[in-house]
Amino acid sequence: MRANTWMGKTRVEVQNVPDPKILNSHDAIVKITSTAICGSDLHLFNGFIPTMRKGDILGHEFMGEVIETGSSVRKLKVGHRVVVPFPIACGRCGACQRGLTSVCQNSNPNAGMAEKIMGRSPSGIFGYSHMLGGFAGGQAEYARVPFADVGPIKIEDDIPDEQMLFLSDILPTGYMGADMCDIAPGDVVAVWGAGPVGQFAIVSARLLGAERVIAIDRFPYRLQMAKEKAGATDLINYEEASVLETLEDLTAGRGPDACIDAVGMESHIDVGPLHAYDSAKQMVRAETDRPHALREAIMACANGGVVSVIGVYGGFVDKFPMGPFMNRSLRMRTGQCHVHRYMAPLMERIRAGQIDPSFVITHRMSLEDAPRGYQMFRDKKDNCEKVVLSP
Amino acid sequence: MGKSDSTSQLVDGLGLFSLGLGTAQLLAPGAVNRLVGADDHAMSRVVMRWLGGAREFAAGVGIESRRRADLWLWARVAGDMLDLSMLAAVLASPRRDPVRRSRAAIAAAAVVGVTVADVVAATRVSRNGAQNGEAGKAMSSVDAKAGITVNRSVNEVFAYWQNFENLPRFMAHLQSVEPLGGGRSRWRASAPAGAEVEWEAEVTDERINEFIAWQSVGDATVENAGRVEFRPAPGNRGTEVRVHLTYRPPAGKLGHTVAKLFGEAPDQQIRDDLRRFKQVVETGEVVRSEGTPEGSKARRQLFQRPAQPVTS
Numbered sequence: 001m002r003a004n005t006w007m008g009k010t011r012v013e014v015q016n017v018p019d020p021k022i023l024n025s026h027d028a029i030v031k032i033t034s035t036a037i038c039g040s041d042l043h044l045f046n047g048f049i050p051t052m053r054k055g056d057i058l059g060h061e062f063m064g065e066v067i068e069t070g071s072s073v074r075k076l077k078v079g080h081r082v083v084v085p086f087p088i089a090c091g092r093c094g095a096c097q098r099g100l101t102s103v104c105q106n107s108n109p110n111a112g113m114a115e116k117i118m119g120r121s122p123s124g125i126f127g128y129s130h131m132l133g134g135f136a137g138g139q140a141e142y143a144r145v146p147f148a149d150v151g152p153i154k155i156e157d158d159i160p161d162e163q164m165l166f167l168s169d170i171l172p173t174g175y176m177g178a179d180m181c182d183i184a185p186g187d188v189v190a191v192w193g194a195g196p197v198g199q200f201a202i203v204s205a206r207l208l209g210a211e212r213v214i215a216i217d218r219f220p221y222r223l224q225m226a227k228e229k230a231g232a233t234d235l236i237n238y239e240e241a242s243v244l245e246t247l248e249d250l251t252a253g254r255g256p257d258a259c260i261d262a263v264g265m266e267s268h269i270d271v272g273p274l275h276a277y278d279s280a281k282q283m284v285r286a287e288t289d290r291p292h293a294l295r296e297a298i299m300a301c302a303n304g305g306v307v308s309v310i311g312v313y314g315g316f317v318d319k320f321p322m323g324p325f326m327n328r329s330l331r332m333r334t335g336q337c338h339v340h341r342y343m344a345p346l347m348e349r350i351r352a353g354q355i356d357p358s359f360v361i362t363h364r365m366s367l368e369d370a371p372r373g374y375q376m377f378r379d380k381k382d383n384c385e386k387v388v389l390s391p
Numbered sequence: 392m393g394k395s396d397s398t399s400q401l402v403d404g405l406g407l408f409s410l411g412l413g414t415a416q417l418l419a420p421g422a423v424n425r426l427v428g429a430d431d432h433a434m435s436r437v438v439m440r441w442l443g444g445a446r447e448f449a450a451g452v453g454i455e456s457r458r459r460a461d462l463w464l465w466a467r468v469a470g471d472m473l474d475l476s477m478l479a480a481v482l483a484s485p486r487r488d489p490v491r492r493s494r495a496a497i498a499a500a501a502v503v504g505v506t507v508a509d510v511v512a513a514t515r516v517s518r519n520g521a522q523n524g525e526a527g528k529a530m531s532s533v534d535a536k537a538g539i540t541v542n543r544s545v546n547e548v549f550a551y552w553q554n555f556e557n558l559p560r561f562m563a564h565l566q567s568v569e570p571l572g573g574g575r576s577r578w579r580a581s582a583p584a585g586a587e588v589e590w591e592a593e594v595t596d597e598r599i600n601e602f603i604a605w606q607s608v609g610d611a612t613v614e615n616a617g618r619v620e621f622r623p624a625p626g627n628r629g630t631e632v633r634v635h636l637t638y639r640p641p642a643g644k645l646g647h648t649v650a651k652l653f654g655e656a657p658d659q660q661i662r663d664d665l666r667r668f669k670q671v672v673e674t675g676e677v678v679r680s681e682g683t684p685e686g687s688k689a690r691r692q693l694f695q696r697p698a699q700p701v702t703s
Contacts, residue, residue, distance in 0.1 A: 003699070020700040023679040053682070055697030072675065092673040094542045094628055106670045109683040110695075112659055124680060127698065134682020136698045144700070146678065 002391065003057045003140035004370040009047035012058065012371050020136065020144040025072035028148035030082065034161040035062040035138050037370070037387045038086075038169060039195045040264070040312045042378050044128070048265060048282075048289075049314050051113060051131040059139030060086035060126040061168040063161060066152075067142075075149045082152035084145050085339035086169045088124040088135065091150035095123075102336035107146065108133045117315065122336060139370055141391040153343045162358040163350055165388065166200070171357050172342035174200025174262070177310035179342075180333035181258035183208045190214040190247060190256035190300060191232075192293040194222035196360040196386045197310060198262035202230040203355055205260075214250060216243055218268070221383040229359040247300045255302035264311025265289035281318060291317035298325050309334035360386040367391040398515045402460055405512055408505070409451030409467065416444025428494030429481050446470050464513035471506040475499060532639040535657035539665040541672050542629040549600045549621050551672055552632075561667035561677065563660065563685075575608070588612050614639040632668070634661055 001020075007013045020029055038061050043049050063083040066076055076082070088108075089101035096104050104123035108114060111121035113131040124146075127137015136143065145152060155164055174197045181189060189205040191198050194217035205213045214234040215226035226232040236246045247256060267290045268275065278290040297307050298321050307330055325332070349355050362385040365373050373387040416423050420439035424431040429439070450470065453463035478499040482492060541548050551557055555576050559565040566579040566587070574594040582588050590611035596604040606616035615638045622631045636657075667677045667686055677686035682695045 005697075005699070018700040018702045020681075023681075023684060023701065024676055026674070026676075051695075053695055053697045055699055056682075057699055090670075090674045090678070092542065093669070094540065097542065106666075106674055106678055109678055109680045109686050111666055112663055124678075130682050130695045130698065134680045134695055134698045136681040136700060144681075146680075147674075 001141035002367060003136075004059060004367065004389075005054075006044060006052050006056045006058055007054050010045060012045065012374050014368050014370055015055075017055075017057065017140070020142050022068065022070045023144065024146055025070040026147050026149065027070040028066050028073055028076055028145045028152070029068040030062070030064040030084065030143050030145050030152070031067045032062050032064040032138055032141060032143060032391050033081075034064070034165045035059050035140075035367070035389050035391065036165060036168075036170075037061075037139070037373050037377055037389070039197060039377075040128070041374070043265060043312060043314065045374050045378060046266065049129050050117065051110075051129045053130060053134075056127065056130075056134075057136040057138075057140055058127045059137035060128055061165065061170065062126075062138030062143060063155075063165050063168060064143075066148075069148060073148045076152060076154070080152075081155045083155065083164050083167045083343070084126070084138065084143070085151045085153075085167075085172075085343060086125055086128075087122075087336060087339055088126065088133065088146050089150055089340055090147055091340075096150075096340075099338055099341045100335075101338045101340040110134055125336070139367065139389060141367070151340065153347065155347075157351075159350070160358075162361060162388065163356060164347070166196075166357040166360070167339075167343050167346055167350075169337065169339065170196045170360075170386075171200050171346055171355070172339045173197050173310050173337040174202075175204040175342055175346060176335070176337045177201040177260045177262060177308050178204035178208050178210075180308040181205065181208075181210075181260065181306050183210050183258065185209055186211050187257040188212045188214065188251055188254075188302075189258045189260065190216060190297070191226075191260045191262055192216045192297055193262035193264075193311060194219070194226045194230075194232075195262065198222075198260075199226060199230045199360050199385075200357065201260050201262050201310065202226055202232050205258075206231040207349070207354065210258075212250070214247065214256065219380055219383075222385065225359070225385060243296055244300055251302070255300050255305065257302050258306045258308060259297035259301045261294050261297050261307065261309045261311045263293035265291070265313045265315075267292040267294070267311075278318070289313045289315055289317045291320065295319065295321055298330065301328070301330055303328045303330075305330055307332045310337070312336075361388050363387045365389055398512065401508065401512045402454060402464070402516060405464065405467065405505075405508060406451050406454030406460075409447045409454060411451075413444050413446070413448030413451055416440055417448060418444075420444065426494065427478065427481070427498035428491035429477075443474070461513060461516040464509060464516060467509045468506065468513055471502055471509055474502050475506070478502065532637055533657050535636045535638075535661040536634065537658055537662040537665050538631060538633040539662075539669050540624050540629055540631050541669050543672055545600045545621050545623050545630045548630040548632060548672060549603075552619055552621075552668075553597075553603060555605075557671075561671050562664045563667070578607075580613075590615070632665065634665060636661060 002014055003017045005013055005015050066078050066080045087102040089096050089104035090106040093105040102123050107124040108121045110130055110133055114121035124133025124135055126135050178201050187210050189210040191201050194215045202213050212233040215232035216236045217223050218237055218239045223235040227235055234250055236243055282290055301307055367389045370389055376384045377387050416439055420436040421431050424435050424439050429435055450463050450467050454460050478495055481495040555568040558568050564580045566581050569577045576592050578590050578592055580588045590607045591609055592605050592607050594605045602620045604618040607614050617636045620633045624631045670678050679686050682698045684701050
């Protein structure tokens with residue numbers, strides 16, 4: 001089959017690879033109909049996530065049709081149309097039973113590697129480094145899906161792929177970002193990053209009752225989408241205005257009740273020297289992540305408020321404002337999304353017409369064009385917001 | 392152990408000494424020439440830097456690398472002889488002033504001292520090497536401990552472990568365990584290069600739903616013992632399982648192979664075994680990925696396949 005593979009820093013290549021086969025009795029093989037490039041794939045592309053190997057198949061946002069099931073699979077049948085959640089979860093361990101599927105205790109065969117870097121291991125993830133399992137990803141014609149009765153959600157009707165695909169990651173991730181804010185009537189929520197996850201965090205914050213939602217980015221097309229499509233009430237282009245001063249002004253000195261970091265480890269900042277400092281430290285691996293958005297979110301957040309982190313971090317950050325965080329009674333909520341618990345309710349919201357997630361899609365390409373898609377998405381060329389690939 | 396510890400310290404000291412002196416000779420051959428009372432001119436600096444410094448530095452690297460340290464130590468002895476003959480030439484020269492002559496004498500005395508240390512260390516390391524094979528040190532027992540929480544009742548978890556035939560399903564190095572009756576069993580484990588190790592074990596103590604202890608009996612190639620404890624985790628969190636294994640690999644080549652098999656990151660190995668145990672008890676099988684098709688395995692973690700479908 002054809003598959004998009006990681007071939008070193010800033011290099012991906014569509015190659016011929018063997019077709020997947022059942023390795024565990026609870027596996028299913030899915031013929032992929034739609035797959036997407038995620039912002040977190042760019043961290044792999046840019047070489048910031050350790051334990052990648054040349055030839056690794058990328059991709060963790062995919063959907064398709066079941067063409068084979070292992071002997072222990074009961075609920076899923078050949079012919080079912082499914083969306084697959086990006087974290088792999090067994091459904092049986094203590095974490096899964098508490099709904100914390102992205103920290104499943106059984107799904108990472110390389111848990112020992114993850115423990116060395118993270119202390120304990122999270123779940124395995126499709127196409128996302130060997131420390132997170134070494135699972136082949138879904139930017140391919142076919143994929144093997146472990147725990148087929150636990151993860152994939154069946155689509156009963158003929159809603160198009162483009163509305164369902166993002167149930168695999170970015171819609172639930174954005175939703176969880178807002179969900180963790182415990183939004184109360186009157187709350188003001190600020191969202192750093194108006195990429196696809198940020199857009200869905202904005203949509204979700206509105207759905208969950210936020211009074212105002214402020215989008216922060218530097219690309220006018222992303223801010224425009226946040227306002228026109230996602231429902232942001234206010235916009236801050238941080239290249240044109242000071243984020244902290246504007247938030248101060250918008251909330252009359254209170255600060256946002258909740259701050260969502262939808263940026264993560266490759267944060268950009270307009271203060272040249274600080275950006276250079278973090279980039280330099282990142283380059284020599286003295287710090288693995290550039291946490292500018294996170295620092296700013298903490299400084300901006302209202303006393304007693306919530307900092308909700310859904311942007312991906314890989315290792316260690318520097319100059320973390322612990323004093324402000326502690327003294328002002330802030331709370332931090334974070335995690336890779338526990339996609340499994342959000343899929344069914346979000347599918348209902350899509351069916352009910354409350355959300356049409358396809359608004360983030362700006363580019364549709366063939367799987368063969370994946371390398372061009374990565375480049376374009378990374379460089380924000382041609383107003384690129386989200387790339388969907390068809391095998 | 393006292394003697395081998397002191398040997399190791401001596402060897403280490405000589406290695407570091409070589410690195411230090413070699414560095415000084417490489418970087419400042421003139422200063423070293425003056426220090427030992429030799430003539431300091433372009434030619435003598437070349438001799439000091441390359442014949443002296445490069446040689447010392449290489450010996451230092453060789454000794455500290457601990458690969459055939461014995462050969463590098465004997466090379467040091469040869470180098471000491473060369474140094475002594477050159478210092479003798481300095482001392483014998485009739486044109487020396489008294490200050491330089493006494494510097495050369497002090498240097499010669501120092502080299503004689505170091506030569507003695509070199510000969511002692513080289514002799515000891517050569518002899519140890521002959522006794523212990525390439526490992527170069529005596530085998531000691533390997534201890535491994537780990538714990539895991541399994542989301543099942545103590546009853547179920549205990550019953551699974553109590554049936555020793557189940558152990559190879561999650562213990563990576565075990566091929567089979569065959570019950571022989573009366574608490575005895577025959578264990579078969581694979582060793583590198585197709586070798587196989589086999590032994591008999593018996594349960595030495597057991598309390599239902601609490602613990603099982605076992606050990607090898609007779610003349611097992613690898614003496615070993617194990618103990619596993621089970622305890623209900625608080626708040627219905629399942630069962631806490633704690634394992635403690637001890638291996639005593641024998642001397643000789645097989646012992647070395649076995650030590651290598653069990654001795655590399657023993658805690659990581661038993662932790663991986665327990666992870667597979669949890670997977671098997673909770674989900675029914677060992678979880679596999681394309682990069683790690685055989686499931687958690689300490690060795691595989693160093694040599695991952697690319698995350699692409701497995702062909703064979």
